[in-house]
Amino acid sequence: MEVESKIQTVDLNLYYGSFQALTDVNIRVPARNVTAIIGPSGCGKSTLLRCFNRMNDLVERTQVKGQIVIDGQDILAPDTDVVALRRKVGMVFQRPNVFSLSIYHNLKFGLRIHNMLSRSDQILQSVRQGLEQVGLWDDLKDRLRTNAHSLTLEQQQRLCIARVLILKPDIILLDEPCSALDPIATLRVEELLRVLRQDYTLVIVTHNMQQAARVSDFTGFMYLGRLIEFADTQRIFTNPRERLTEDYIRGSFG
């Protein structure tokens, strides 16, 4: 079955100064699915992820060649509104990066910088929806004014996901989102990702191969800046076509 693709790169090459971090990457990220990118440290998986909302623009001397097409638009085009792009393509990081503000204001913050503020009852409605989507509303509804740093790491990470969701993105990029969490919290966040895939396109970079196997529908394996193999997750973990993929996931190298 042909799945509609949400993100597509065409001959994507990326250089940090003279170092080539990505080489001829052609990937099609299917819409409303979870796509995992795996590979050894330094293989370019985080770099690729950061291309999708142009976070690499923030790294000096970065040069990008090729195309990154999201919904038919090449986001590398000079007239791209990067702020709007980053609203549409949200990102969650390794360590929960909540602001030292109340839970409520953490969520309101994104709305404010994206000029999405409206009447306060509507803001509260958005906050509530965001927290409900990540399963935090019942626990936190009575203490929205407490500082977000008082939450557990898992709650903080969920709050970060809520902060992305509240901006109504299409795509959510997750860079090792569970690496700071304990195993049980990890499994719960993975469950959340499975629910979110119904409405969003998720791309997750992870070192944890079992996590990729559990949480994703499609998996891409990267090595030395190249996308070696991309296929549905079941195939990658039962019968990969490429020898390099096989050796990596079996733990024969790396």
Added chain:
Amino acid sequence: MPREGFHKRMKELERDVLAMGEMVIDAIHQSVAALGSLNADQARQVIANDTRVDRKRWELEEQCVDLIATQQPVASDLREIIAALSIVRDLERIGDYAEGIGKIVLMHGDQPLVKSLTYLPAMAEKAVSMLRRSLEAFVSRDAKTACAICNEDDEVDKLYDQAYHDLLHRMIENPSVITRATYLIWASHNIERIADRATNIAESVVYLVTGTPTELNVSKY
């Protein structure tokens, strides 16, 4: 190799599957010999030994489950464990067929055989050869040989056909041999089933190598 311990355990699993294969091959030889000479003691030995085969099956299944639970095998490692699980079940059942021939020997008792065993040893030899080579193909990951073995099952089916019709004729000629001839038909059928199980093992090898479950030869029986 970062997972040396794990891959050592996978090699051990392969060795244990082969060892279990040798146990059931020995049981087949012993049971057919016991039938040929109507040796009740030898037949009892085959029956008694089958509990060792059963024990080995559970032991190997436990090893497989443990590897899956603790090592998170993927790709060819995962397929090898799945193939091993399937193979040890086939081997256990092959052991039961040999045990069954032992029981037939005891039922047959001291009466003379209806006729000297002509087809049965040839069938057994063919079935054992298929079995041994499918196990070798498992270790060497040789899908081509495994496919070829599956086609040999037709030869065993043909021998079984001949034995069946031969014995049927004897029953028609002389109804007093019906009981004894039936025992020999049962024994031949057991050997025929052993060859089918060897085919199953060859199919497991093809799965292990290619990743695609394949039905390679549907037995006539």
